[in-house]
Amino acid sequence: GQQVMQIPQYQHVQEGEDFTTYCNSSTTLSNIQWYKQRPGGHPVFLIQLVKSGEVKKQKRLTFQFGEAKKNSSLHITATQTTDVGTYFCAPAQLNEKLTFGTGTRLTIIP
């Protein structure tokens, strides 16, 4: 399976500030998924990116897939307390095991 690294591991931001997490792979990815896990909860699917250079938006969240399909990012504009949690990327290969990046834990300072 694919091995991906996420940075940063932790991020503390003031409410209203922006937040970005990056997912990097040493190999080309077929596609990539993003999940969010609230404190004490379970991961929930956010989105999937498939095409080189793809950009998708969900309200204040912007997801990008690199041109070389080796990296991806999640950007949150004007964070809110509801954004607290850990964000995971997951390279998703057809019919292969599902593994997750190391995750970025976001905390919000009110």
Place this chain on the structure above:
Amino acid sequence: DGGITQSPKYLFRKEGQNVTLSCEQNLNHDAMYWYRQDPGQGLRLIYYSQIVNDFQKGDIAEGYSVSREKKESFPLTVTSAQKNPTAFYLCASSILDVPGTEAFFGQGTRLTVV
């Protein structure tokens, strides 16, 4: 309601005992997974199964065992050979053969060894 159910939510085990965590799904998904999560850490794959009566080791399979006798069920046994079993265990399922399908997770089981 379709979904994936894990039980129990909390589990306490004495050292040296085996314990089995339940995972059931009614989503008709082919693939099922077990992950372990330690405090402040990511998700590590223990075992996964893509078809009934077949399963594969993940990255941290030592001290664990699974079975897949039915499509709907994928129980995980934490054996006494697992040196540090206290953790949060998550089960997930997904469709195979269709690119880009999301994984659905259960609510998780918190296992504590006392």
